[in-house]
Amino acid sequence: MYKKFIKYILLCMCMCLNSLSSIASGATFLHNDELQLKAIGESLDPSGSYILSWEVDLKKQRITFEAEVATLGYIGLGISPNGNMAGADLFIGGVYKNGTKYGYDMHARDTTMPIQDNQSDWTLIDASENESKTYLKFTRLLNTCDDNDYPISNDTVRIIWSIGETDDITYHKGNRGTKSLNLLMPNNDNFNPDDYLKWDLETEIEMPSEDTTYWCSFKKAPELNSTHHIIAFEPILTNELAMNYTHHFIIYKCTPPKGQNEEDFFGPHLNHPGENCYLPDDQQSLPIKYCMSQYVYVWSKGGKRMIFPEGVGYPFPEKVGESNYYLLEIHYDNPEKLPGLTFKTGGRVLYTDKPIETDAELLTVSHDVSIAMTIPPNQTEFIVAGHCSPQCTEAGLSDGGINIFNSLLHSHLSGRKLKVRHFRDDVELPWLDFDNQYDFNFQQNKPLRDAVRVLPGDQLTVECTYSTTWNNHKAVIGGLSTREEMCMAFLWYYPKQKLDYCGSYYPNDVLHEMGVINYTVSKPSVGGLPIYTILEPKDLAGEYVESLSTKFKWNETFVREIERRRRYSTHHSGCLYKLQGRGDVISVQYPYDFMKYGPEDVCKREVVKPAGNNSSSFVVVHTSLIFMIIMLIFVTKSDLQAIQI
Incomplete structure (x- = not known):
């Protein structure tokens, strides 16, 4: 308790010093305020x-x-x-x-x-x-x-x-x-795409007449005699059909099984038009599973060009003569199930042969996409959290940590607010990114004004606030369709490390919590997540979402209780490490009794602003600092060394 109190004093002191000039002037404090x-x-x-x-x-x-x-x-x-x-x-x-x-x-x-x-x-x-x-x-x-x-x-x-x-x-x-x-998005006035080399990854097919299709095809990068660096990505949406029906695309890097030559393993599939990404293994004709563990780039609906900071790039290829094969996943969103629509869609890689000092990497933090994410019908605010555990960052990051410089927050039609929270020990640091007015049709890679340092042992938590009022009194579950849900943050960082993915899920039997006694699980014919059918009790019998929507008796007390359990109870967390696969399953939840971060209320502060000069503001600030310094006199040297902020 003593050390926690001292940590609180230190945290307040740091925040006060950072805000000193802001308080005196009555202006809102923002990093890089000269920008x-x-x-x-x-x-x-x-x-x-x-x-x-x-x-x-x-x-x-x-x-x-x-x-x-x-x-x-x-x-x-x-x-x-x-x-x-x-x-x-x-x-x-x-x-x-x-x-x-x-x-x-x-x-x-x-x-x-x-x-x-x-x-x-x-x-x-x-x-x-x-x-x-x-x-x-x-x-x-x-x-x-x-x-x-x-x-x-x-x-x-x-x-x-x-x-x-x-x-x-x-x-x-x-x-x-x-x-x-986004009115505060940093500009890119000095960026000229014609100054860089280009590689286009595109797919042109007749879009399946299904509500949701994830289509995967193989692409081969240009063969380069030295490692270049990717410095930007942008979408290729050739017409209105592409813009309307392309929900997202992902570029993955492919790695063949150990002992296999990538040219022999992936090369024969280059002329294949592609297939559904999530078919059962026994129905897949393409070796898709050897590519889907390492994200290279994610674009989602409404996004524009994403540009790396100066001096930072993604190595392309990482090893000359290797890593030349990539997988392009395109999510076609066709809620009307229209037939006969053919169009081209994909992404462009902009890269350079000029020296780049620092290698970048992409980290995904999420709540795993599964039935564990069950959102009741008619909700205006239902919060789901996914954790990247301290154990994952401890194992996956080097001593100096990483600097996150770009963020893409992602959910589907029910998403209303998204936030990435950052914890160090039992102190919450400023949010890494947030969007309190999330728009499914405007999902833009956001350059952070200041890169955020994440150290080994830090915890990242992505929170998604959902509303299901749009869905005609139906529940929403985690899934691949835009009418189902995801809760994800794609975070670009440097220097390149081995941590690729870090997420969690609520492990308890969700169906049991709903009073389900017996049920079956089947695989959809077109691939994707399992389909759950309730058998008992008889009054809930039927397809899971339909039964929850039309037969289950919801009440506010029960809704808030299941939200509390899923958000605050222990999750199972998993990590994916580059070329090492998945780490151990770890238990994780919010840090115990942590000091919560909250943005400064500028308007509340300005109420006490003196009408004449600013001397009173300085008196308040200096008095607070003097109090903190007096408290710190009683802190021993060993105590200070033990406290990290």
Whole structure:
């Protein structure tokens, strides 16, 4: 207890020192606060009638928008919690016929006429018109601390837009839309793809008329006489069909069985059109299982180009003359089961022959995809957690640890919030990544503003918050379909280590908890996860999900209890190590009695900000520091050495 108290004092002291200048200025603290972010020419509508650009000054905590829109009427831009009008934070501006410029800070309580804010935080900088277009430039703080304004942070925002035919702010008819964006995504203005070598991995087939298909085919990389480095990936979606029906693709690296030559083992399958990735072993004609343990790249719906930091790359190939075969997995999402659609889809690898100092690797943290992930019907917030245990990072990372620089958070249609938590001993460090407005159709590899150091013995936990209200009163289980669920984080890091995958699952018999006495397990004809059918009790007999949805008597107490068990009880955790296979199954759960991390409430802090100068803030900070220093006087040298933060 004594050491824990001292650790708390040290943690508070570090946080206080890091926030000192922020508190004095009244500004939100962000890492790299000198960084300028800029995005140019984002088309909000398919026709290109509404072009939005923006620039973020992280030091001043201010975002400035520029809109160029094909209208001589009003322009509306809003930030919405769900993509709808209700609850949206809005700015509406334009130029009247007499040349007067106007701009209003507004908000919407429902789908009726928006209301002007009492506190105006959006500011019009400039407005002009030509024969066919209106141009606006306007600005606001990232967090205005106004309840009617939406705080902008490093997660997904739903931008809503509207175009008025006149300057009368009335109903916009069909001239509106929504688009998910990350407004604080670092820019890549200096990146030119033409400066690099390219390798395209593509598949062109007639998409099966099934709800969900995972299609795998073999690809051979260019034969290189020296190790190059991959420095970027991007999707190849050649037409609207590819964009609409490609849910994700994964590039895996293939390794033949020990003693086998990869050319002889994989080469004969290069001209094969591919097959379902998850057929039973006795039905598979391709050696797919020798490729699916090592991820190279994951792209998911809505994602754009992913670029490595300067001086970092993925070795390509790792060994000259070897590691030239890859597997391309494409998830076709065809909920209408439409037949006869043929299109090309895949990914592009951008690589260089110039020297790269540091090798990168991809780590997956997840809750295993299985029936253990059972989410009751009609839930608005049901949380599932998957753990990467301290034992896995201890065994898989070297003494210096790793630096995570990019994150892709992944779930399916029920996902609403995703978060990667980071624990060291019994202290929770700042979240590695989070998205409180997750959008299934906008899954973007996110460069972290500062690389996050993960040390051997650290624990990573991915948390997914689900809503099943969309699913017509049906339960949702873990599975491969977009109407089923996953909870995953794909984390790029350097330097390259042997840890590839780290996840967990709730090990108890889920069916027994539901009162099931007897059931059968079968394999689907098209491959995938097992199908469970309840036999007893008779009043629950039938296919598992259907019975849970239509026959099971849910109540709030039971729902919260099974959520608590799955989230906080002991999980089984497994690790995959490069070229070594799966490690031992380990028991893992949240650290016992840990010190919880919470982001600073900037608006609450600013309530006590003095109206005159900032001397009072310094007094508060210095008084707190003096108290902490006094407490540390009583800490022995050996105690300090034993404490790690």
